[in-house]
Amino acid sequence: MRFVHDTLPQRVRFASGAAAEELAAEVATLGAQRVMVIAGTAEAEPAARVTAGLPVVHRHDDVAMHVPVEVARRARAAAVEREADALVSVGGGSTTGLAKAVALTTGLPIVAVPTTYAGSEATAVWGLTENAVKTTGSDPKVLPRAIVYDAALTLGLPVTLSVASGLNALAHCVDSLWAPRTDPLNQALAVEGARALRTGLPLVAAEPDALEGREKALYGAYLSAAAFASAGSGLHHKICHVLGGMFNLPHAQTHAVVLPHVLAFNAPGVPDAERRLAASLDAPTATEGLARLYDELKAPRSLRELGMPADGIIEAAQAVLAAAPAGNPRPVTLDAITGLVRLAWEGAEPR
Structure with missing residues (x-):
């Protein structure tokens, strides 16, 4: 048997019903003081609930499937304009993907709070779509520093x-x-x-x-x-x-x-x-x-x-x-x- 295996550096917090508490602990670990929250309109309520105690400087809800490049540009500009020092994504793969697009150019750390079973939160893979072509790549900068899994947040998923x-x-x-x-x-x-x-x-x-x-x-x-x-x-x-x-x-x-x-x-x-x-x-x-x-x-x-x-x-x-x-x-x-x-x-x- 002979192989080379890479284990990605990432903390996983799994605690049903305790997303707000676990997320606050992760943001404190980062020392973040200006958090940008990324969550689509469908996740606005749970995102507001689990991030209520954080030092949020911007809530960004311009999220789209497959992360169109123009959507990524707007999110990146918002992060720079608000001088964000960390990203919190609350949602599915599209939301996590947009946070990754921001991290790719800004280097900001991500804490991901998934509300689906997409899995993007555990990978260093990013994807952007332009002119009907989806381009993907891998970069350590886009790997969320931590994941907060709360099964209660998936109860609203039909x-x-x-x-x-x-x-x-x-x-x-x-x-x-x-x-x-x-x-x-x-x-x-x-x-x-x-x-x-x-x-x-x-x-x-x-x-x-x-x-x-x-x-x-x-x-x-x-x-x-x-x-x-x-x-x-x-x-x-x-x-x-x-x-x-x-x-x-x-x-x-x-x-x-x-x-x-x-x-x-x-x-x-x-x-x-x-x-x-x-x-x-x-x-x-x-x-x-x-x-x-x-x-x-x-x-x-x-x-x-x-x-x-x-x-x-x-x-x-x-x-x-x-x-x-x-x-x-x-x-x-x-x-x-x-x-x-x-x-x-x-x-x-x-x-």
Whole structure:
């Protein structure tokens, strides 16, 4: 056995119902006196509640999916104008992504308070979209210094969005099994994350107002993101970044739709990892386990229903081919990706 594994420097605070207290402790640790809070309008109330005791100089609610460059410019200007010395993000992946865009150019530290299962808070990956092209990169400056996980903050997330967000987290687990920098440590995180999500998401769907399922899903989402942060972006994420940027599709739902098709495509090339994933999903095969979970959760199935045009399939496949990572378990060809995207667009059974 021989590998190199990077563990990212980050504190994790997990305390249901105690976000305000834990967040205040982190801001005090930073010594911050001029905090910029980033939270979309939908998160305005919980953001105001958990940041009430902080030295806030600006509350920024101009948040958009896939972090358009013009949105990032406005947020960066606001941080400079208010002389902010720290950023607090309260929300999902778009909110965390905008905080990262500000940190990328200003170097300001981030404390992230997630309200979904997106996982962006645990990675050093940033993304910006311009002219229908999403560009991503990795930089230590954008990794939040700390994460405050409070499952109570996810109680307001509707079941449909909880399912999509949780399956996005599961996609981090699956992709980490064969991503460019995969190793035994992040694979262990991925397998345990998948197990937690397989347990937690059905509980969220069955009892959305209970904390047990929300906590398990949030725990699984962190493990999935920690695995992904180390392993890097595999084929699944390259496909979803292309589709999201090109057609402005909803992030979590796009990942949920694409995941079964990428798993069906790659699983034959990684039999050992497939067996471990199958065990985590409590099924004879990983594809069968994922199919059962999708049926149980009534998960989204079709890119067409998300707003992707049929005439975009070929263009998207060509862009994916250009972005596909080296070392994928199976050869990535234009025909293969075109077929995969077409099946996902139709909402057909993966094959």
